[in-house]
Amino acid sequence: MSAGGEAPVIELKGVTRILQEAVPVTLVRDIDLVIRRGEFVSVTGPSGSGKSSLLYLLGLLDLPTEGRVLIDGIDTSGYSSDRLADVRLAKLGFVFQFHFLLPEFTVLHNVTLPMQRLGRLDGDEIHARGMALLKDFEIDDQAKKRPDQLSGGQRQRVAVARALANDPAVILADEPTGNLDMRNSEIVQGIFADLAAKQGRTVIAVTHDKDFADAAPRNVHLVDGRIDSDTRR
């Protein structure tokens, strides 16, 4: 989907992130990036190039040492940690390489947790939406199982369903297929493509998988913490 005319949903302006350790480590440097609503962007680069660090900055999990991060045009620089958490809760959804599902809870409970925390829906609505999301990913029959009773692919689909729980505008994925076999990798890849193409969500995915990266209409390639190329197909 071309998103050239859409409004920016996330903007990085002159963002640098340096880890202040005994020897300071620069994770990303001088990043200027505009992600528009409905874009499907893959982020690639060699190991240690700053792909994941860039994703964490885009997702407000990490704060820049320099520069600004704008969400829906609003500068988040002065936000408190609580306000950043509120933005993540309402507007952003994360999928990681490992599913990170909570082992004590059922599949359905894992998916509904963000909705319960947001508190916009009542109990019945939360249950219905949770089941609908699981059905979208064809795992509604696993709703009452615990994560350790599912296959890797199923768990990752649950993780995607959880990321979509609060109907976020942006999905940020860090190597979402990195821990899956080829078949499950293709399924998850298809899900992300559909999220952007059919649901109009913004998807930003860090990946080593060339097929996954090629499936995205836009690719940002990082080398040594800087944007080496930003190409649209």
Place this chain on the structure above:
Amino acid sequence: MFWRVSMGIAAAQLRHRRRQTLVSTLGVALGVGFFVATSALMSGSEKDMVQRLLDNAPHITIKDEFREAAPQPVFIAFPQGAVTLTNTKPREYLRGIKNHGALVEELSRQPGVVAEAALMGQAIIRYASKDASAGIAGIDPEKERFLTTIESNMQQGSLMRLKTASQGIVIGQGMSIRLGLGMDDLATVVSPAGLVRRMKVVGIFRTGNLLLDEGQAYMLIKDAQVLLDKPFIANRVRIKITDPDAAEDYAAQLESRWGYRTESWQEVNRDFLGLFLVRSIITYSIVGAIMAVAAFGIFNIISTVVMEKRRDIAILMSMGFRAGDIERIFLVQGVFVGLIGMFLGWGLALILLQMLGTVEITVPGLMDTQKLPLEKGPFQFGVGGAFALISAVVAAWFPARKAAAVRPVDIIRGAT
């Protein structure tokens, strides 16, 4: 809603670690149970002993003596005198409380005050070739009924018979057994003044206190005055007031008003009451240590959960949970353990109190076996419960703060 989410996560994590949760909950329960049982025992025995003290003696006693010897007239006349006098002998004065009748009358006019002039002394009671030393209390039987519980402890006869019988005496059961002296028998009573009287036993009491039952005898004050050769003299004014706890202040007022040494029951038993304090400190320190161990148990389990759950904490924060939500999750776990431990502890305490209530003991100085005195009031349960909850919250607070301080990106970066 936020609370429900936090509580749901907390409950799930506790359920997931059933064994650890059970161990730490039992730790709290044991602490609460033993705290309540020990506290009930300590408080019960203290109240029991204090009640015995109050039952067998007046709340305040005015004595025919002074706290400090009167200064020599020469020292009053020449306080800065150049000559020092040594080895001066205080003037001898007739013992007894002057104008005790007026004093008693004035005190008795005050609401809630019962006052009685009494003459106390020593005598030998002799019967069938056996002697027993006895403290003699010359009393007014009408008032003695309100001052002590002797009347209600009468096994045979009564104090009131002192008024109707000529030369009557009331003795304790211990003395009665020791001398073989029964009701209506005539005992020979010899005073330190050398006077000998034949007196008839008109009552036998039993308080359970060995000192009283074997060593105290009561008679009319006028008989005691004759026996002790102290006509018209009373050397004690014995007072009972409505609130025993106010005795110390009231005694001080009376002493400053009349000048005579005035002792409250607290002053008389100061050493004894001091022992209660030491005993309480020791006991509560031990029980406090049990609670501290239980608190460390909670601290340990929640710290472990926080360490194990760092990844889950990070993912919850990446979802949009605030640091406060995370802190609440672990605090709630502490409160859960504290609450459940408190209720289990209360149950355990009830069982322990039930068991302790059946134990019979013989207290040194008392004649009868008695059941352990227990105070089963809500206070002990309340304090035990509060102690458990506060310990649990404090123990959970530190790891909860640590959990809230987790930076999700550090964990996620390390995990991927």
